[in-house]
Amino acid sequence: MKEHAQGETRKVVTPSRKPVAFSIAGFDPSSGAGVTADIKVFAAHDLYGMACITALTVQSTLGVRRVEPVAAETIRETLACLREDVLPAGVKIGMLATAEAVSEVTRFLSEAGIDPQRVVLDPVIRSSSGKELLNPEGVDRLRLELLPHVGWVTPNIDELAVLTGIGTSDKEVIPMAAARLQVLANAGANPKLHVLVTGGHLHRPDDFLLTPDGKSLWLKGERVETQSTHGTGCAFSSALLCSLIEGRVAEEAAAEAKAYVTAALQAAYPVGRGKGPMHHLFVRRSG
Amino acid sequence: MKEHAQGETRKVVTPSRKPVAFSIAGFDPSSGAGVTADIKVFAAHDLYGMACITALTVQSTLGVRRVEPVAAETIRETLACLREDVLPAGVKIGMLATAEAVSEVTRFLSEAGIDPQRVVLDPVIRSSSGKELLNPEGVDRLRLELLPHVGWVTPNIDELAVLTGIGTSDKEVIPMAAARLQVLANAGANPKLHVLVTGGHLHRPDDFLLTPDGKSLWLKGERVETQSTHGTGCAFSSALLCSLIEGRVAEEAAAEAKAYVTAALQAAYPVGRGKGPMHHLFVRRSG
Numbered sequence: 102m103k104e105h106a107q108g109e110t111r112k113v114v115t116p117s118r119k120p121v122a123f124s125i126a127g128f129d130p131s132s133g134a135g136v137t138a139d140i141k142v143f144a145a146h147d148l149y150g151m152a153c154i155t156a157l158t159v160q161s162t163l164g165v166r167r168v169e170p171v172a173a174e175t176i177r178e179t180l181a182c183l184r185e186d187v188l189p190a191g192v193k194i195g196m197l198a199t200a201e202a203v204s205e206v207t208r209f210l211s212e213a214g215i216d217p218q219r220v221v222l223d224p225v226i227r228s229s230s231g232k233e234l235l236n237p238e239g240v241d242r243l244r245l246e247l248l249p250h251v252g253w254v255t256p257n258i259d260e261l262a263v264l265t266g267i268g269t270s271d272k273e274v275i276p277m278a279a280a281r282l283q284v285l286a287n288a289g290a291n292p293k294l295h296v297l298v299t300g301g302h303l304h305r306p307d308d309f310l311l312t313p314d315g316k317s318l319w320l321k322g323e324r325v326e327t328q329s330t331h332g333t334g335c336a337f338s339s340a341l342l343c344s345l346i347e348g349r350v351a352e353e354a355a356a357e358a359k360a361y362v363t364a365a366l367q368a369a370y371p372v373g374r375g376k377g378p379m380h381h382l383f384v385r386r387s388g
Numbered sequence: 389m390k391e392h393a394q395g396e397t398r399k400v401v402t403p404s405r406k407p408v409a410f411s412i413a414g415f416d417p418s419s420g421a422g423v424t425a426d427i428k429v430f431a432a433h434d435l436y437g438m439a440c441i442t443a444l445t446v447q448s449t450l451g452v453r454r455v456e457p458v459a460a461e462t463i464r465e466t467l468a469c470l471r472e473d474v475l476p477a478g479v480k481i482g483m484l485a486t487a488e489a490v491s492e493v494t495r496f497l498s499e500a501g502i503d504p505q506r507v508v509l510d511p512v513i514r515s516s517s518g519k520e521l522l523n524p525e526g527v528d529r530l531r532l533e534l535l536p537h538v539g540w541v542t543p544n545i546d547e548l549a550v551l552t553g554i555g556t557s558d559k560e561v562i563p564m565a566a567a568r569l570q571v572l573a574n575a576g577a578n579p580k581l582h583v584l585v586t587g588g589h590l591h592r593p594d595d596f597l598l599t600p601d602g603k604s605l606w607l608k609g610e611r612v613e614t615q616s617t618h619g620t621g622c623a624f625s626s627a628l629l630c631s632l633i634e635g636r637v638a639e640e641a642a643a644e645a646k647a648y649v650t651a652a653l654q655a656a657y658p659v660g661r662g663k664g665p666m667h668h669l670f671v672r673r674s675g
Contacts, residue, residue: 119657130469141427141428149419150424152424153417160469163472163473166469175446182417182446182447185450186450372405374473
């Protein structure tokens with residue numbers, strides 16, 4: 102990069118602003134998941150990412166060792182501070198850790214006036230290594246308080262079961278459980294909820310989309326043979342948000358997010374001794 | 389990205405591993421500085437970034453509002469957890485916030501067996517908006533405990549003055565103050581310290597390099613007319629680490645890091661109402 106001329110003052114023409122996306126999620130030191138991964142996903146879609154950390158985790162590719170929630174007051178201050186500075190084009194919500202964090206994020210969404218159709222909730226409840234990432238009171242508030250404020254929710258089959266009380270080890274039951282989740286949101290006065298159930302844990306990783314007007318669709322998935330599966334759920338929900346910000350309709354946005362994750366899995370290179378990260382930045386759409 | 393074939397299991401050839409760089413620094417929600425910015429700088433140089441957060445900050449492009457240090461125990465656990473998983477090719481150290489954090493990082497460096505010539509210390513003491521980012525006891529420990537374990541230190545002129553007691557508003561005094569910092573490190577038994585004084589606050593933003601064998605060099609800088617100067621010091625030290633990991637000799641590494649920052653400033657687009665971020669990912673060297 103030495104060809105850049107040095108020694109002279111140079112005026113730079115300012116390009117147009119890029120949309121800013123917020124990630125409200127946990128911090129993963131290995132950067133396969135959480136806010137740092139989300140910021141990479143946003144960058145891959147040519148969006149600028151800002152973030153509010155809800156919890157520090159001690160983890161590596163070998164699993165989550167400990168979770169340290171951030172104080173609700175700090176979450177509140179962080180979101181207020183960012184909101185005074187920029188208006189986000191959309192918000193992705195990941196791990197929240199505590200009931201208090203769920204309430205802070207709910208308050209933020211209702212006060213900030215962000216279009217719910219640009220809010221994607223990944224209802225993280227448990228890590229793939231089995232660690233609790235949202236306590237039971239938090240799950241209740243997520244369902245009762247937060248769900249009414251989001252346009253999209255992206256549970257995996259385990260999270261869908263916890264949220265609806267309907268076990269979904271059988272693929273045939275997923276549509277019914279997704280509809281049940283919509284009913285729960287409707288009771289909270291949100292008639293506009295998209296439910297997108299991620300099937301990464303299914304034998305064949307198909308996703309199921311249910312739109313607010315009752316259309317449903319299976320998105321056929323491709324199993325990628327790789328160890329680098331850490332944070333696929335995080336990346337999927339963030340990529341979905343990016344596609345929504347770009348103005349895609351529901352089915353297109355879901356398909357694009359799925360294609361992004363598949364490609365990032367295929368592009369992954371080994372990192373660490375356990376489940377490594379995907380290659381979030383395998384592509385960037387612009388300079 | 390819809391051209392990716394779906395529906396079939398596909399074997400992926402695993403590319404070779406990329407080097408992993410660690411950032412030990414603060415968290416900036418606006419992502420112009422701190423660990424999320426560092427991870428973007430690493431990615432721009434085709435390195436994979438992992439991070440240990442030393443302090444949460446509440447800040448935006450308008451300045452630092454509050455600093456919340458992370459417990460020393462969490463820092464220790466995080467670094468131990470990462471170290472069991474991967475061997476970093478290099479470490480960048482930024483904001484440390486507390487004396488306890490300085491000691492934890494010192495312990496990590498001495499136990500992990502990382503080549504000091506692949507450790508870059510950006511001795512962050514105060515934010516450009518005037519907030520204290522390392523307490524006085526921390527500054528003492530940084531000088532006495534940490535400095536002997538690093539191969540590179542990148543103070544700006546204010547930090548150089550605090551570390552050496554030699555005021556450096558006069559450009560002519562910088563070489564003497566840099567030499568004084570080497571003497572202090574030598575007393576701590578580190579005869580291999582490179583001092584790279586960043587001149588971003590000078591009328592003409594030249595940097596000064598002093599190598600362990602006493603060679604010195606002014607790197608001529610270019611003033612870029614932009615509001616997007618948030619986190620330039622963070623990005624410079626991280627880019628320097630990247631060039632060192634790539635095997636550059638001292639003068640080349642310093643020049644490359646300076647060229648990276650200049651180009652990232654030139655490529656910046658407006659974000660927020662204050663001092664926005666550089667465009668860290670204006671280039672990526674590979675997929």
